[in-house]
Amino acid sequence: DPPVLQAIDLRKHFPVRGTRSRKVVHAVDDVNIELYRGRVVALVGESGSGKSTIARLLAQLMPVTGGQILLHGEDATAKNRKAFHRYVRRVQMIFQDPFGSLNPVHTVRYTLTRSLKIHRGRLRGVELEAALDELLDRVQLRPAARYIDKFPHELSGGQRQRVAIARALAANPEVLLADEPISMLDVSIRLGILNLLRDLRDRLQLAILYITHDIASARYFADRTMVMYAGRIVETGDSESVTQDPKHPYTQLLVRSAPDPDDLESRARGARGEAPSLVAPPTGCRFNPRCPFATDLCRTEVPPLIAVGEGREAACWGYSDREDRPSLGSVLDAYG
Ligand code: ATP
Ligand code: MG
Known part of the structure; x- marks a missing residue:
């Protein structure tokens, strides 16, 4: 398909x-x-x-x-x-x-009815009630009667997100x-x-x-x-x-060094400067200033996505067949 x-x-x-x-x-x-x-x-x-x-x-x-x-x-x-x-x-x-x-002043009923009306045309009476019931059922807010007349502040964060999903499903x-x-x-x-x-x-x-x-x-x-x-x-x-089995040095850093991605970001920054400015992004590979393996090639030419296995691609010159490609090693060793 x-x-x-x-x-x-x-x-x-x-x-x-x-x-x-x-x-x-x-x-x-x-x-x-x-x-x-x-x-x-x-x-x-x-x-x-x-x-x-x-x-x-x-x-x-x-x-x-x-x-x-x-x-x-x-x-x-x-x-x-x-x-x-x-x-x-x-x-x-x-x-x-x-x-x-x-919207904090709208009940669940109002929010969902409005989305139904916009996307499916005006429903009335039992038809409308059935559609509302079905939407809340889809997002596992059961029984519908317990939630339908509530305002957002009367719901938990998870219930609110379920209502937001139901609103999307109304379309x-x-x-x-x-x-x-x-x-x-x-x-x-x-x-x-x-x-x-x-x-x-x-x-x-x-x-x-x-x-x-x-x-x-x-x-x-x-x-x-x-x-x-x-x-x-x-x-x-x-x-x-x-x-x-991450291939790109950035993904390796993301996956391997820390279970907590925020912690990882700070470690990587500490080791090798800030995430790059997007106003004047680094030429070549945008990760090159933080990459322990970067060479002149990486600093000058944008790496294309290169096939690195079944259905897999990495935008890293290290996987190209160019003579001047960088040689990749263990990103964790490199960062110490
Ligand atoms: P986060 O994980 O913090 O949500 P993100 O990956 O969703 O981040 P974006 O919000 O897409 O990142 O922002 C990408 C870049 O575009 C950032 O540098 C941001 O400052 C900039 N940016 C986003 N929206 C605008 C805007 N309306 N005008 C100017 N710059 C913008
Ligand atoms: Mg975002």
């Missing part, structure tokens, strides 16, 4: 705020993504690597600087309100903070873009939300983009994992192999 949603050479550059210069933030460059029915793709990367920008581009909440978005193989760039409306019915987004994304979408859907939730209920999303993937055959800092949760939940660094994809593959 062809992908449901596909991004080709996606690019987003933001003008630098508060200056009159032509400088831009290179938030996303040359990113390719394919989302398939009933499959989850994880997008993993540290803060500021461009993950949310990709989600917002795919949701068409802002225009692309370059590249294409295809829905079922057809150019999906919304040219007018009607086309945009058709698009968002199929491609729904879930945000990190369900408190922020649910009958084919694609869910989930931007760090569990990172603000209590650790004890995170798994419950991932299991719910997995259940929706299977029962509704949704294509899901799962955005996270946490590569361990990507391994648990996603079929494929894409690792981002400073606006570019540096590694892709099935989640199991990417986490078991």
Whole structure:
């Protein structure tokens, strides 16, 4: 089957705020993504690597600087309100903070009824009640009567996120873009939300983009994992192999040095300077200033994604057949 949603050479550059210069933030460059029915793709990367920008581009909440978005193989760039409306019915987004994304003065009933009305037309009476019941059942808020007249502040964080998911499902979408859907939730209920999303993937055959800092949760939940660094994809593959046998030095650092990715980030920074500026990103491989194996080649030419095994790619010159390629070693030894 062809992908449901596909991004080709996606690019987003933001003008630098508060200056009159032509400088831009290179938030996303040359990113390719394919989302398939009933499959989850994880997008993993540290803060500021461009993950949310990709989600917002795919949701068409802002225009692309370059590249294409295809829905079922057809150019999906919304040219007018009607086309945009058709698009968002199929491609729904879930945000990190369900408190922020649910209106505090609206009950669950109001929020879901409104989404049903927008996407499925006006439902009334028993039809409406049945649709509301079904939505709450889908997100395992049972019995519906216990939740339907509640305001967001009367619900727990996990329940709020379930309502936000139900609101997205009201559109009958084919694609869910989930931007760090569990990172603000209590650790004890995170798994419950991932299991719910997995259940929706299977029962509704949704294509899901799962955005996270946490590569361990990507391994648990996603079929494929894409690792981002400073606006570019540096590694892709099935989640199991990417986490078991990471190829790109950045992914190796991410996976191997620390169970806590935030701790890892600070260690890596301590060892080798800050994450790069996206206004003047490093030439060549954007990871080169922090990479213990970087050579002149890495500092001058952008590495393409190179096949490094079955369904796997890494954007690292170390895997090329160029004579002047760097030789890779143990990234952990190199960092000491
Ligand atoms: P986090 O993990 O912290 O959510 P992220 O990976 O989602 O980070 P983005 O929010 O996509 O990262 O940001 C990528 C880069 O683009 C950052 O340097 C950010 O400052 C910049 N950026 C994002 N939105 C804008 C904007 N509207 N205007 C200017 N720069 C922006
Ligand atoms: Mg983000």
